[in-house]
Amino acid sequence: MEKRLAQVGYGGKVEELPPFGGSGVLLVLDRDHRKSPLCLRESPLTAVAFRVLFAFAWALLLPLMVWRPRRLRVPVARLPGLALYGLVAVAANYVGYFYALKYLPVAAAVVLIYTNPALVVLLSWPVLGERPTARELLALLATFAGVFLVAQGYAPGELALGWKGVLFALVTATSIAAYNLAGKRYVRELDPWTVMFYGLLFGGTLLAGWWAAGERELAYPPGAWGLVALLGLFPTLLGYGLYLKGLRYLRAGHAAIAATAEPFLAALWAFILLGERLEPLQALGGALVLGAVLGLQLRSR
Structure with missing residues (x-):
């Protein structure tokens, strides 16, 4: 039974990864503002806040919640912890x-963000x-080396660092680690979709308040709002729901x-959708990452 459950968990991870990788194409688009409808580098808080708010709105329409509202019932004693989870794992993450x-x-x-698996x-x-x-x-060693190659950390100037x-x-790395560790503890006793719902609720509330007090930027074209x-x-x-289910x-x-x-999936999406060249070292990095993941999966069988 444990082997079967592990396979189900990896199934959740496989389903979750393609959409996550697809969001990475936005970062490729954003390198050229003429291609990007969001200009994430200029007003990141707007994109982040409304991305989470739209996710929460979608969650309210999720059949699992509409047809089985009892999923939203949690002990009152759990609410402070879920609020902290939303603030750290959702708001701080994005x-x-x-x-x-x-x-x-x-x-x-x-490269810095993907030190989180070590944590x-x-x-x-x-x-x-x-x-x-x-x-x-x-x-861990294989995936870190793979991420370094996929991100082209070997290119001149690509690892230039500023303290901010x-x-x-x-x-971000710390918040992702908290998302994994706290999420694992919560899904042992709560439904994964319930944990996701409250994470989006509390994280989205903080982001919306921060946005309202600061940027208040809404000057996106209609197509950009559809993308968000x-x-x-x-x-x-x-992504969040399936990740928690896998956990x-x-x-x-x-x-x-x-x-x-x-x-690596983001680089593949950029290659497929945008025609960006995938360098041999990037492909090698992707092979290292996928090989490490498959090695863990085979071990769990």
């Missing part, structure tokens, strides 16, 4: 992610009682390592 990209080259931001694997022992295995540690960007990237709505549905709502059956470290396939 804000840190887009501001890191504002102040750092994409490669530097991606998850190391902290899973004291927090969740999941002792790191030799296979996980080897997979480094700070936001590390905030789609981002709210696919990589945000379905119910996987070790937190395995889930975090599997998620490192996102940068």
